[in-house]
Amino acid sequence: MRRDASPILPCGNVNVKTGKFKYGNFYGFWGDDTCYEVYRTTEDKIRVVATAGTLPLVKLGGYSAFRHDQTGRYLFSGQLIESVVGDDGFKTLCEKYGNSINVSTYK
Numbered sequence: 001m002r003r004d005a006s007p008i009l010p011c012g013n014v015n016v017k018t019g020k021f022k023y024g025n026f027y028g029f030w031g032d033d034t035c036y037e038v039y040r041t042t043e044d045k046i047r048v049v050a051t052a053g054t055l056p057l058v059k060l061g062g063y064s065a066f067r068h069d070q071t072g073r074y075l076f077s078g079q080l081i082e083s084v085v086g087d088d089g090f091k092t093l094c095e096k097y098g099n100s101i102n103v104s105t106y107k
Contacts, residue, residue, distance in 0.1 A: 049104050
């Protein structure tokens with residue numbers, strides 16, 4: 001386990017167009033007071049981490065590592081390439097990163 005990695009809870013893939021994900025409807029799940037941090041992982045994949053508020057916890061261009069909040073298992077590390085706010089902001093990610101985006105949330 002990387003102790004310097006931030007704990008997050010994986011939520012699975014979200015269908016950006018419909019909002020469907022394993023917990024129901026993504027849109028309205030956290031509300032518009034949510035910032036979605038978009039990371040490009042070291043494996044060149046896109047991962048999103050949700051946080052409360054409208055500002056990311058990491059500066060644009062900064063790097064972070066993440067671990068599962070319950071098991072401590074290392075999940076990924078990556079560079080923050082952009083952040084968007086609320087449901088409307090999340091919907092714009094489809095144009096750049098495709099219709100299925102893996103989302104987690106800070107714990």
